[in-house]
Amino acid sequence: MAELEMAIGMIIDVFARYAGGEGSAQTLTKGELRALMEKELPGFLETGKDKDAVDKMLKDLDANGDAEVDFSEFMMFVAALTCACHRFFQAGCE
Amino acid sequence: MAELEMAIGMIIDVFARYAGGEGSAQTLTKGELRALMEKELPGFLETGKDKDAVDKMLKDLDANGDAEVDFSEFMMFVAALTCACHRFFQAGCE
Numbered sequence: 001m002a003e004l005e006m007a008i009g010m011i012i013d014v015f016a017r018y019a020g021g022e023g024s025a026q027t028l029t030k031g032e033l034r035a036l037m038e039k040e041l042p043g044f045l046e047t048g049k050d051k052d053a054v055d056k057m058l059k060d061l062d063a064n065g066d067a068e069v070d071f072s073e074f075m076m077f078v079a080a081l082t083c084a085c086h087r088f089f090q091a092g093c094e
Numbered sequence: 095m096a097e098l099e100m101a102i103g104m105i106i107d108v109f110a111r112y113a114g115g116e117g118s119a120q121t122l123t124k125g126e127l128r129a130l131m132e133k134e135l136p137g138f139l140e141t142g143k144d145k146d147a148v149d150k151m152l153k154d155l156d157a158n159g160d161a162e163v164d165f166s167e168f169m170m171f172v173a174a175l176t177c178a179c180h181r182f183f184q185a186g187c188e
Binding site: 012 | 096106165173
């Protein structure tokens with residue numbers, strides 16, 4: 001399987017794995033989202049370099065009001081985080 | 095490394111690998127985008143089940159006018175494709 005196909009499959013798999021806990025299997029509750037962040041993104045949270053960006057993204061997710069995160073909202077979060085990481089790596093190369 | 099961190103790293107790596115060909119290393123030319131699609135997403139293109147969705151996404155990317163795809167535009171494409179795949183898998187489970 002090509003690298004990009006594999007990455008797409010991994011994102012779908014991670015969401016399904018955590019969303020399958022409490023409540024609907026189609027959405028992440030706040031608890032599931034927190035568990036996902038702590039276990040799946042420990043490196044990003046620990047570095048602290050993008051702390052403000054992650055805080056802002058989480059706040060944006062919460063602002064949806066239903067206290068649940070569906071796959072599209074999760075994907076937008078992953079996309080924003082990936083762009084932030086890409087900028088971080090680019091800055092390190094300049 | 096956690097699965098989601100790995101997926102994020104893979105997306106950044108794929109973009110850098112193809113963008114590093116002709117022209118700017120920060121953007122994909124049309125040729126680089128075509129090569130990336132053919133080599134990195136052969137499964138999605140071959141199935142034909144999401145052909146219209148992929149065509150539409152490519153058209154949207156082209157509509158930006160500069161004939162180059164930067165990382166943010168690429169990430170939005172990957173995000174839309176991932177959501178389409180997620181819907182496809184969900185439909186198969188119902």
